[in-house]
Structures are given as structure tokens and as C-alpha cells.
Amino acid sequence: MFEFFNEDQKMLRSVIRELVDKEVAPYAAEWDEKDHCPKELFKVFGEQGLLGLFVSTEYGGAGLGLTERAIMLEEVARHSAGLSIALMTHDLATACIYNFGTEEMKKEWLPKLCSGELIGGLSVTEPTGGSDLGNQATTIEKNDAGYLLNGRKVFITNAHIADLNVWTGTSGVNEKGRKLLSAILIPPGTPGLSAGRKENKLGLRGSVTGDTIAKDVQCGPDSILGKMGGGAGIALHTIGHFGRSGMSAIAVGILRGTVEEAVKFGKERIIYGKPLVKVPVIQLMIAENQIDYEAASAMLYNATAIYDRGEDAIPRIAAVKYFSTEAAVRAARRTMDLMGGYGVMNEYPVGRFLRDALANIPSGGTSQIMKVIVAGNAIK
Numbered sequence: 001m002f003e004f005f006n007e008d009q010k011m012l013r014s015v016i017r018e019l020v021d022k023e024v025a026p027y028a029a030e031w032d033e034k035d036h037c038p039k040e041l042f043k044v045f046g047e048q049g050l051l052g053l054f055v056s057t058e059y060g061g062a063g064l065g066l067t068e069r070a071i072m073l074e075e076v077a078r079h080s081a082g083l084s085i086a087l088m089t090h091d092l093a094t095a096c097i098y099n100f101g102t103e104e105m106k107k108e109w110l111p112k113l114c115s116g117e118l119i120g121g122l123s124v125t126e127p128t129g130g131s132d133l134g135n136q137a138t139t140i141e142k143n144d145a146g147y148l149l150n151g152r153k154v155f156i157t158n159a160h161i162a163d164l165n166v167w168t169g170t171s172g173v174n175e176k177g178r179k180l181l182s183a184i185l186i187p188p189g190t191p192g193l194s195a196g197r198k199e200n201k202l203g204l205r206g207s208v209t210g211d212t213i214a215k216d217v218q219c220g221p222d223s224i225l226g227k228m229g230g231g232a233g234i235a236l237h238t239i240g241h242f243g244r245s246g247m248s249a250i251a252v253g254i255l256r257g258t259v260e261e262a263v264k265f266g267k268e269r270i271i272y273g274k275p276l277v278k279v280p281v282i283q284l285m286i287a288e289n290q291i292d293y294e295a296a297s298a299m300l301y302n303a304t305a306i307y308d309r310g311e312d313a314i315p316r317i318a319a320v321k322y323f324s325t326e327a328a329v330r331a332a333r334r335t336m337d338l339m340g341g342y343g344v345m346n347e348y349p350v351g352r353f354l355r356d357a358l359a360n361i362p363s364g365g366t367s368q369i370m371k372v373i374v375a376g377n378a379i380k
């Protein structure tokens with residue numbers, strides 16, 4: 001645990017750890033095997049005040065920050081990276097409303113999202129490519145009743161369980177002919193919005209991922225988040241801070257798992273008449289995992305602290321997203337190697353760690369895109 005966590009953060013971590021040990025750890029392997037998202041846990045996490053950690057208390061949140069949210073996601077991901085990305089993405093809808101919604105939107109929706117009464121989702125990625133954010137075929141057209149939404153999104157977390165959705169779509173073009181995106185809030189039960197294809201993923205299987213489809217979805221006149229044409233900024237801010245710090249926290253949780261499982265296995269496995277951890281080469285592998293875990297954690301909590309004191313942290317978070325997700329793949333592979341044949345047996349969680357770590361890499365932006373952001377900032 002890091003020395004720079006304050007007493008309240010340490011206390012929060014132990015409360016979450018207790019909840020995760022009871023509600024998550026015993027079931028994580030089964031959720032993975034059955035590709036099941038335990039959506040009933042949203043209310044359990046909501047009751048404990050863990051869904052709106054960064055939302056101020058007047059809207060039903062805990063009034064804390066991105067750091068506390070990362071602590072929560074790391075603890076959940078230590079046992080179920082799948083559930084962690086489902087909770088993480090729920091927060092993206094919450095963050096869009098909290099940071100860019102009107103007072104009426106905040107009062108109406110945030111308490112329900114913070115309590116887990118409603119589940120949220122954010123639909124940005126289209127078949128034309130998640131990296132090509134500006135090239136969205138989805139349309140948001142102004143009409144007499146408000147705004148009409150049409151389009152299809154792909155790879156959307158919580159697609160089949162979200163009650164409240166935030167979408168981005170093209171709402172016009174600027175003077176240079178480039179598409180202008182807007183972000184729109186779609187309340188629960190709005191006709192025309194449906195979930196389509198459900199993906200069968202390699203990892204993160206405790207979450208649902210799939211298409212969301214909007215066919216003549218009529219939204220009210222007050223449903224635009226921020227200003228018309230400001231959708232790209234909203235998506236970049238939300239994914240850049242909340243999405244990628246969340247994916248990094250998940251990677252840090254997996255990294256901790258790779259160390260703990262390697263040590264546990266290494267102490268129990270007897271080879272040459274002594275525990276495997278006594279073999280020097282094995283110790284090097286444990287050391288490499290521990291160093292990756294410590295480096296990723298330090299980068300993550302440094303970046304979230306920068307955001308929590310009110311500064312833009314997008315390049316820092318892109319760096320930790322790149323480092324932590326790639327490191328989690330390396331570390332899971334090392335733990336597998338260290339376990340010999342047992343490493344590929346599904347009775348151990350390490351195979352799931354590797355699959356979850358791999359699935360973590362494109363979510364919220366690929367490693368190449370993270371490096372483009374980091375390089376762009378360094379050059380500037």
C-alpha cells in the first residue's frame with residue numbers, strides 16, 4: 001500500500017476489500033466461465049456509497065475523487081476485472097452528467113446512478129473505428145420536439161443492462177466542413193433505443209459488451225449535455241480521465257493478483273525438495289511482477305491526484321493506461337510461466353488474469369493511441 005494514501009483512503013480500501021472478499025472473490029471464476037454480469041451488485045455497491053465516489057454529496061455521491069474511485073476499481077479488479085469494467089463504465093455516464101449536465105439533469109439522475117437504482121452506459125465507438133472519434137455516422141438532428149437520434153454503436157460496455165445512456169453523434173459541420181459532435185442523454189425507457197449483438201469476449205467476461213442501436217429515438221429539448229457541438233470535448237474529457245484511469249486501476253488490480261498468486265503458488269509448490277520461491281530464477285520473476293505493480297500503481301495514483309487537485313491529467317493518464325495494461329499482460333504471462341503446467345489449468349485464476357489483461361488493452365483507447373497522446377504532449 002502506498003505511503004501517500006491518507007488515513008481515510010486507507011480506511012476506504014479496507015472497507016471495499018471486505019465487501020469484495022464477501023461479494024466478489026468467491027464468484028469471480030463462475031462469472032467468467034458463464035460470461036455473466038452480476039448486475040444486482042450495482043445496488044450493493046450503491047448502498048455502500050461506492051458508485052458516486054467522485055460526485056458531491058448534494059447529488060447523492062461521496063464527495064471524494066478519482067483517486068478513491070481508482071482504489072475501488074483496483075480492489076474489485078483484483079478478483080473480477082469484468083465486474084470492475086462494468087462499474088467503471090457506469091461511472092462514465094455519471095461523470096458526463098456531473099461534469100456537463102444541467103442542474104435539472106444532475107438533480108434528476110445523479111442520486112439514482114449513485115445508489116445503483118439505475119445503471120449507466122456511454123456509447124461513443126462506431127463501426128468506423130473507435131480511434132477515429134470525429135467520424136461518427138450517428139446523427140443528432142434538431143426537430144420541433146427536441147432532438148432525433150439515429151445510429152449504431154459497437155463494443156459498448158453495459159449495452160444490455162444500462163437503463164440510462166449517454167450517446168455522442170454528429171449534429172452538424174463547422175466552417176471547414178468537419179463534423180461537429182454533440183453528447184445527448186437518453187432517459188430510461190426511451191422508445192427506439194435497443195441493445196443489439198452481444199459480444200463473446202476473450203476476457204473481462206463479468207461485463208456485457210455489445211451493440212447499442214438508436215432508431216428514431218426522440219429526445220427532449222433539454223437533453224444535450226454541455227453545448228451543441230461540444231460532444232467531442234465531453235467524450236475526450238470523460239474517457240481521457242474517468243475511462244482510462246479506470247482501465248488503469250483494473251490493470252493495477254490484475255498486477256497485484258499476479259504477484260499474490262505467484263507468491264502463494266510458489267510457497268505451496270515443492271520442487272527439488274523445497275518451495276518453488278527458493279529458486280533464484282523464480283524470485284526474479286516475482287520481482288519483475290512486483291516492480292511492474294509498484295510502478296503502475298505509483299503512476300496511477302500520481303495521475304489521479306493531479307486530476308483531483310483540479311488539473312488536466314489526460315497525458316499522464318494515457319501514459320499509465322499504456323504502461324499498466326501492457327505490464328499486466330507481461331506479468332500474467334510470467335506468473336503462468338512460473339507455475340509450469342498448473343499455469344494453464346483453469347482451476348487457477350492466472351489464465352483469466354491474462355485474458356482480462358489482454359481485453360483491457362483496447363478498451364478506452366489502444367496502446368498506439370495512448371502513445372500518440374503521450375508523444376503529442378511531450379513534443380508540445
Ligand SMILES: Cc1cc2nc3c(=O)[nH]c(=O)nc-3n(C[C@H](O)[C@H](O)[C@H](O)COP(=O)(O)OP(=O)(O)OC[C@H]3O[C@@H](n4cnc5c(N)ncnc54)[C@H](O)[C@@H]3O)c2cc1C
Nearest residue numbers: 122123124125129130131155156157362363364365366368
Ligand atoms: C472490452 C471493451 C469494452 C469497451 N467499452 C466501450 C464503451 O463502453 N463505450 C465505447 O464507446 N467504446 C467501448 N469500447 C471500444 C473501445 O474504446 C475501442 O475498441 C477502441 O477505442 C479502439 O477502437 P477500434 O476497436 O474501433 O479500433 P480501431 O480504431 O479500428 O484501431 C485499429 C488499429 O489501428 C490503430 N490506430 C488507429 N488510429 C491510429 C493512429 N492515429 N495512430 C496509430 N495507430 C492507430 C489502433 O491502435 C489499432 O491497432 C470497448 C472496447 C472493448 C474491447
